[in-house]
Amino acid sequence: MLFSFDPRISRLELPEVPSLPTDKVALDQFPTYEVFHQRKENAAYAYVGPVHAPEADVAFLFAKEQFSRRFPCTGMWVVPTSAIKVTEYGDDQQSVYDRLPLLPADELGTAAATGQESYDIFHLKKRGKAHAHVGQVQAASPEAALQAAKAAFGDQRPVVNVWVIRSADLLRSDDEDRDMWTTTPDKKYREAISYKVQDRIDRFKQEG
Template structure:
């Protein structure tokens, strides 16, 4: 039997001279990646805070809340699957990416316009911030509309574009998730009012698995 300095290999009892067969990884071997944006206070713009890995967007929402809002002010949360975000090239801090993009004249619309969310990076090393919403029939047209509406508001290093329908947004009734009991100075996970949502998810997952 093949022996190795790694005891895990030795325990496989592999015949001498034969390499182990490599099996392909199963589908969904790892969680999907989602990007999280949070709102520090009412009327403030949503700002990118980081990624999370989760099996679906509802769990990604809970993971993002636990990871990015436990000890910081937060009244709202947005979650977007990474693959749904279209990204422009990056430019220097003293340049405007809208000036570098080749913008085509919009032709006659062949589809109904839908909402797109626009996020700007104003300086390298900072975070993307929500600039606003535009109506368009494609990502390219959304960039064109964004340039018209937001392109003159200072230097922009990079732009993220995502369809509004791909954004999971916290609702007004979700705000109690960040409420803690009065004697808690810091936001500890045990103080969050989210057990109902977690229990609901477990029950739904259990029902799906049994069926």
């Protein structure tokens, strides 16, 4: 069955796309990147949608143009879709952490020996809403990160779905070498009032 982050697609139970013919040009479509948006300072980053791009820096540019020009935005994160570890979907009244299988002891031992790194955790609180960032954990694999997330955030309910992303895979607007607002230092998004549409309407009424 065709897998998609959009449950409406998964419910259609579409067959997997057949393999490409050998004479078809490879990569005729750009890969997808998922975009997270911060609407105001200190707010949690929330998922806003995907973009297609040839590489991460271009995906960030496309994300800025698509998701920050009409709405308040103080920060943005972009990550390749392939870099996201996704759990199964649970019930709106329960937590997917309750059904999370324990990582075997030998696998935990191997993971500890290889060293740990940061993973960002995103929760979906209700179907139809957006995944939101809840924090970071230290782990040696996405599977171990889920176990760490369960210990750190498992008391939050409900949790319908969890996304786990290695922090190093996230392209962040708050990186020292990336300022998404260099081209518009005085305004971080387009305000509708800037178009002065109502002024034009009032003037038209007066002239009529």
